[in-house]
Amino acid sequence: MQPERDEYTPYIDIVWFIDLVNVLGEEGFSRLHSIVFSWTDGKISQDALRFIPYAAFEVEVSDTTSKTVYSDFHNLAATRAAIKFEVIEEIGDMNLERAKRIRESAIRFCGDADMFVLTPNMLEDFLNVESYSSTPCLLNEREAHSLRHVQRKLVSLGAELNLKGMVEFTPPECVGFYTPRLDAAWLVNVPKAAADLISTIAKKYSLRVARDLCHLTLFGFEYEKETGQKHIAGGVANLSRHSYIGFLITSKEKISTVRRIINKYSLAFGFNNVFVVDEDTILEAA
DNA sequence: TTTAGTAGCAGGAATACGAA
DNA sequence: TTCGTATTCCTGCTACTAAA
Structure with a gap:
């Protein structure tokens, strides 16, 4: 920006x-x-x-x-x-x-x-290294049996856009702490050479990298339709920290409420990457 | 207890460089 | 030419330790 x-x-x-x-x-x-x-x-x-x-x-x-x-x-x-x-x-x-x-x-x-x-x-030390150690994938694929309409739409739209779509997504960097779960996420693969180089550096110097080095969480999605303000605020906080750009999806009636939360939290905690989207806009996206 | 030496840290001035 | 940022070099302050 x-x-x-x-x-x-x-x-x-x-x-x-x-x-x-x-x-x-x-x-x-x-x-x-x-x-x-x-x-x-x-x-x-x-x-x-x-x-x-x-x-x-x-x-x-x-x-x-x-x-x-x-x-x-x-x-x-x-x-x-x-x-x-x-x-x-x-x-x-x-x-x-x-x-x-x-x-x-x-x-x-x-x-x-x-x-x-x-x-x-x-x-x-790494300039003359001929091969790097491979990067372990930390993603945990969760089986979701009953998906909401919005989640199904996001998965199919992500697939159309050639992005890896996940539902009930647990950010790998949270394992061992409070573990939030995003309703959906679109991920992008990191080029293997870059991920392997960083992995090799981390391995050699015992750097404790929390996140998954072979994927980036490009977009995170939280769907809040009937929940209270404090619950929505938690979703905003999770999106800001665990996705490059986050979208909080809600009904037309709640958009102003969510926008007020985003405005407050973005000033208080210094982020500018969370946006509110009307549910119908997602469902109508072609 | 006082003094001197040292390490760690903070801060500022001067300068270089690139963009507008 | 001006402005913003980075770099280099220098000085001063504080805390700690050891010796007198």
Whole structure:
């Protein structure tokens, strides 16, 4: 999403994107964009939808300060990339252990995870590696016997768009904590080479990556028709953290209620990736 | 108890660079 | 030329430890 004129604009040193045109083809992406464009009132630009950040790297090679490293972690979190690396040259007072302590604070206070610290030397080890270890898939396919109309529609629409559709989806990064379940999700495969490289780095340095490295949860869906405000608010919170773009589907009568929750939570918790969609709009999507 | 040395950290000035 | 961001270099503060 384009920054506002008066917003600070961080420069991320390196970002690996998944190009949805490569994944879906020109025609498939064009169709997906037209659907997302209509569901978000045009708030998602074509490029923001096309290039999905997978891995982001911030590199500090000077005698950097702790605040610089701390803001690096927040800038990395703002990319919404699945996995984030702070690469630290151990110069002056900055070193790996100190950067790791800053990482712990960043994870605790900015509400993101899967951020790690490396040194340039640790990365150079991988330049001449000929094969990488394969990436284990953490997805848990749940059998859903009775699907609601909206869920069936989302599964069939996802299949038409060449996306992996799942219902009653449990985000793999939540295992061991409170485990939310999204009513539906559309996932995209991560290119094997990228996933395997990250897996190999994680394995060598014992980085505890929580999320599934071979899929990205591109879209999450929650369907709330009759439930109360607090229940809906939980859905909004789950969507913001466990999908790249989240849609809360509800009836026409409840749209204003849901929008008020999204407005409140997006300001309080700093996200801008959840939208409310009228149930009929989903069912009529062709 | 005081003093000196050291590590860790914070902060600012100067400068480089690219975009508008 | 201006603006925003990154980088480099430097100084100062605080806490801790060991020696006097």
